[in-house]
Amino acid sequence: MDRKIPVTVLSGYLGAGKTTLLNHLLGNKQNLKIGVLVNDMSEINIDAHLLEQGGLKRTDEKLIQLENGCICCTLREDLILEIDKLADLDLDYIIVESTGISEPIPVAQSFTYQEEVLGIDLSAKCRLDTMITVVDAGRFWHDYQSGESLLDRQQQAVEDDEREIADLLLDQIEFADVILLNKTDLLEEQALEQLFSLLQTLNPEADIHQTEYGKIDPSLVLDTKKFSFDKASQSAGWVKELNNEHIPETEEYGIASFVYRKRRPFHPERWMKWLEEWPAEVVRAKGFFWLASRPDTSGLLSQAGQSLAIEAAGPWIAAYPPDEQASLRAEDEELEARWHPVYGDRMTELVFIGIGMPKEQLMKGLDDCVLTDEEMLQDSTVFSDPLPAFV
Numbered sequence: 001m002d003r004k005i006p007v008t009v010l011s012g013y014l015g016a017g018k019t020t021l022l023n024h025l026l027g028n029k030q031n032l033k034i035g036v037l038v039n040d041m042s043e044i045n046i047d048a049h050l051l052e053q054g055g056l057k058r059t060d061e062k063l064i065q066l067e068n069g070c071i072c073c074t075l076r077e078d079l080i081l082e083i084d085k086l087a088d089l090d091l092d093y094i095i096v097e098s099t100g101i102s103e104p105i106p107v108a109q110s111f112t113y114q115e116e117v118l119g120i121d122l123s124a125k126c127r128l129d130t131m132i133t134v135v136d137a138g139r140f141w142h143d144y145q146s147g148e149s150l151l152d153r154q155q156q157a158v159e160d161d162e163r164e165i166a167d168l169l170l171d172q173i174e175f176a177d178v179i180l181l182n183k184t185d186l187l188e189e190q191a192l193e194q195l196f197s198l199l200q201t202l203n204p205e206a207d208i209h210q211t212e213y214g215k216i217d218p219s220l221v222l223d224t225k226k227f228s229f230d231k232a233s234q235s236a237g238w239v240k241e242l243n244n245e246h247i248p249e250t251e252e253y254g255i256a257s258f259v260y261r262k263r264r265p266f267h268p269e270r271w272m273k274w275l276e277e278w279p280a281e282v283v284r285a286k287g288f289f290w291l292a293s294r295p296d297t298s299g300l301l302s303q304a305g306q307s308l309a310i311e312a313a314g315p316w317i318a319a320y321p322p323d324e325q326a327s328l329r330a331e332d333e334e335l336e337a338r339w340h341p342v343y344g345d346r347m348t349e350l351v352f353i354g355i356g357m358p359k360e361q362l363m364k365g366l367d368d369c370v371l372t373d374e375e376m377l378q379d380s381t382v383f384s385d386p387l388p389a390f391v
């Protein structure tokens with residue numbers, strides 16, 4: 001194979017307008033021979049005439065529906081198998097419409113390595129070109145703030161799928177190369193501009209376009225050469241803030257972000273209380289925290305809408321035996337640069353993105369959660385810790 005087939009993957013929550021966009025692209029594809037992989041839990045609703053007529057020859061087009069119904073990590077084998085089949089046809093382009101509940105990262109990963117069980121290496125035949133996420137302007141806030149899981153809505157991929165809808169929406173937004181803010185007809189101008197600015201803050205690397213019924217110039221979403229795995233993993237606004245690349249603020253709509261950095265641990269009870277009274281203005285928060293009662297392990301906090309999760313982010317290097325600490329510091333310049341003579345790498349670094357956030361007040365509230373000078377002298381075991389165990 002002398003040329004790798006470019007692939008565009010469409011993501012977006014259920015009903016956002018993926019199929020509408022796909023139909024639009026198929027109807028405006030000029031002379032491209034496009035293979036389509038639809039992975040839809042509901043019935044396929046691509047206009048039949050777009051596949052049969054409109055210059056698309058049956059042999060050129062292939063429409064495959066995955067029987068298991070969903071492109072998720074568990075079902076990735078099906079996806080790889082079917083794209084591999086498509087790639088053997090004489091196609092110019094492949095478009096994959098993933099289900100509204102699939103996470104984009106596992107889908108993108110399928111294009112980057114040799115799948116062991118199947119022995120298929122898609123990266124030899126295909127090139128992931130663009131990850132598009134379609135956002136429903138009319139429903140975004142409703143879904144994001146709903147506090148519901150896929151399970152609540154009976155939309156889970158597998159029986160015990162407890163993913164929160166807000167987390168899924170964010171994964172899809174933060175990993176995209178191109179975001180289509182679709183259904184712009186359903187939102188007032190002002191609210192639309194605000195949502196547009198928020199999307200820019202959540203993913204400063206993405207191209208964002210406003211669309212109605214997915215009507216977009218195909219060259220903005222096909223063969224853009226925008227995808228790179230490393231770039232996509234680093235494009236989220238919170239990652240940029242943590243890396244000290246401050247995202248420009250859009251004063252007009254009150255959208256702002258800041259990082260809270262502190263080389264003092266949180267008092268578990270005061271931190272828990274702060275989490276329980278989560279400020280409504282914060283739309284997205286993510287980062288690492290140091291908890292006084294758990295001096296060996298760093299915590300990872302991730303909030304999206306009503307969904308708030310904490311988990312272990314790995315051991316603090318400062319909890320390692322001194323010789324191991326020394327060798328790790330010698331190997332890792334970045335670690336060495338932020339090493340503190342007393343606390344080592346232990347510190348809190350949390351990014352907050354929100355609308356109309358009272359930054360000073362929030363910073364003050366967080367400062368009140370960290371240990372006082374007196375408490376700093378106490379042993380980690382004296383603090384009662386109501387937070388859930390790290391997993």
Ligand SMILES: Nc1nc2c(ncn2[C@@H]2O[C@H](COP(=O)(O)OP(=O)(O)OP(=O)(O)O)[C@@H](O)[C@H]2O)c(=O)[nH]1
Pocket residue numbers: 012013014015016017018019020021040042045099100182183184185186211212213214
């Ligand atoms: N008002 C309005 N409706 C739209 C727009 N784009 C799509 N729709 C409608 O929204 C509904 C869902 O669109 P689809 O394209 O099927 O959405 P989808 O993302 O493919 O949905 P799933 O496959 O269920 O995940 C359809 O009734 C569309 O006609 C738009 O810009 N404005």
